[in-house]
Amino acid sequence: MATCIKDFFTYETTKSVVVKSPVIGVLNRIVQLLILSYFVGYVFLHQRAYQTPDTGIESSVMTKVKGLGLYNSKVMDVADYVTPPQGASVFCIVTKLITTENQVQDECAESETKYACKSDSQCKMNEQATTGIMTGKCVNYNDTFRTCQVKGWCPAEDDTVHMMPMREVENFTIFIKNSIRFPNFNFTKGNVMENITSIPCRFDLYETDPKNLYCPIFRVGDILRYAKQDFNSIAQKGGVIGIKISWVCDLDKSEDHCNPKFDFTRLDATNNKVSKGYNFRHAKYYKSENGTEHRTLIKAFGIRFDVMVTGTARKFDIVPTLINIVAAFTSVGVGTVLCDIILLNFLKGGDRLKAVKFEEVSDDESMSFPSQSNDLYQGSSTELSVSLSKSVKTPLSSRADKQILHSQI
Numbered sequence: 001m002a003t004c005i006k007d008f009f010t011y012e013t014t015k016s017v018v019v020k021s022p023v024i025g026v027l028n029r030i031v032q033l034l035i036l037s038y039f040v041g042y043v044f045l046h047q048r049a050y051q052t053p054d055t056g057i058e059s060s061v062m063t064k065v066k067g068l069g070l071y072n073s074k075v076m077d078v079a080d081y082v083t084p085p086q087g088a089s090v091f092c093i094v095t096k097l098i099t100t101e102n103q104v105q106d107e108c109a110e111s112e113t114k115y116a117c118k119s120d121s122q123c124k125m126n127e128q129a130t131t132g133i134m135t136g137k138c139v140n141y142n143d144t145f146r147t148c149q150v151k152g153w154c155p156a157e158d159d160t161v162h163m164m165p166m167r168e169v170e171n172f173t174i175f176i177k178n179s180i181r182f183p184n185f186n187f188t189k190g191n192v193m194e195n196i197t198s199i200p201c202r203f204d205l206y207e208t209d210p211k212n213l214y215c216p217i218f219r220v221g222d223i224l225r226y227a228k229q230d231f232n233s234i235a236q237k238g239g240v241i242g243i244k245i246s247w248v249c250d251l252d253k254s255e256d257h258c259n260p261k262f263d264f265t266r267l268d269a270t271n272n273k274v275s276k277g278y279n280f281r282h283a284k285y286y287k288s289e290n291g292t293e294h295r296t297l298i299k300a301f302g303i304r305f306d307v308m309v310t311g312t313a314r315k316f317d318i319v320p321t322l323i324n325i326v327a328a329f330t331s332v333g334v335g336t337v338l339c340d341i342i343l344l345n346f347l348k349g350g351d352r353l354k355a356v357k358f359e360e361v362s363d364d365e366s367m368s369f370p371s372q373s374n375d376l377y378q379g380s381s382t383e384l385s386v387s388l389s390k391s392v393k394t395p396l397s398s399r400a401d402k403q404i405l406h407s408q409i
């Protein structure tokens with residue numbers, strides 16, 4: 001107990017070995033320099049460890065398409081070709097339609113060639129075909145071709161008909177209004193200039209004037225060009241285009257440095273053979289005068305646009321700054337570990353240094369240190385020169401032993 005109390009009121013400090021070797025001295029400084037440059041160059045300047053980030057961007061996107069097209073001799077406006085109509089961040093501009101008009105609930109011949117038949121025995125009753133439930137009969141599809149009969153919406157859709165896409169889509173314009181907020185810093189910004197009254201501009205990805213980033217009107221043909229897509233093929237088969245808006249903001253600088261960056265890519269896989277492009281079906285229902293329900297089935301091919309918003313804002317914060325400064329200074333000590341390994345194992349005179357650096361003391365020996373411990377060890381010019389040095393490597397079995405050591409040092 002008495003030893004413990006005595007032990008408590010002691011102060012421990014380390015002794016250092018000063019090695020007068022130009023080789024290890026230079027190596028030590030180089031390692032320290034490398035560690036410092038890593039912290040200054042990479043951690044502080046590149047990773048900006050002195051700032052705190054806010055990655056929880058809050059964003060709203062509103063879209064509106066404008067332009068008139070001509071399809072099957074009909075003038076098409078935005079209500080005809082944009083779906084859904086609410087102006088969300090994901091919307092589709094229909095480029096091609098395959099319509100099957102005046103369908104009613106009835107029995108009729110399947111349109112697909114895989115249901116071709118010669119007799120009723122080839123058509124299985126109550127099994128599902130593509131457009132309806134099979135009745136088990138083989139009927140004429142046209143003058144030369146017989147298919148299994150189905151019960152469902154008739155006549156059956158034939159989606160193999162070749163239709164030309166609506167060419168005018170290339171010149172349609174899309175208005176993309178994006179507002180963002182970084183809640184941790186209470187910072188809000190949008191991509192529409194606050195002081196303009198009309199929007200006569202067209203966004204140009206290659207325009208260097210920062211004002212262009214605040215022009216929210218995008219021409220469809222330009223978007224496809226930026227995404228390296230050919231209008232004719234995407235309009236024919238459909239496809240998905242991603243419009244990525246990223247906001248990377250350094251809020252220690254002025255607001256003018258917080259600008260949106262636009263990126264355009266095709267998102268649907270184009271290299272598979274089963275499903276090329278993008279299409280969907282929908283129907284318009286109506287009733288005839290005699291009360292029979294009719295519908296027009298529409299298979300629509302279109303370009304789907306997905307507007308995605310990402311962002312990070314950073315601002316100076318004293319806490320990460322201090323943590324990283326402390327980490328930088330403590331890491332400089334790592335150089336000593338490396339130099340010790342080289343010094344003790346690879347350089348001439350390492351053994352002599354080992355003898356000075358580590359002294360082994362056992363329980364039963366008297367705890368006195370050799371008188372040379374404070375002497376100056378001098379080697380030849382190519383060997384190590386060691387001045388006052390000692391750290392003690394001892395299998396201290398009890399706290400009392402340690403106490404004795406310290407009192408003697």
Ligand SMILES: Nc1ncnc2c1ncn2[C@@H]1O[C@H](COP(=O)(O)OP(=O)(O)OP(=O)(O)O)[C@@H](O)[C@H]1O
Binds near residue numbers: 065173175217
């Ligand atoms: N796709 C677009 N192409 C070109 N200009 C557009 C487009 N969408 C909107 N604008 C124009 O941007 C401005 C803001 O559009 P916003 O929808 O907020 O207002 P609006 O008066 O309801 O628009 P509008 O009645 O013309 O559809 C309006 O001047 C509008 O005409």
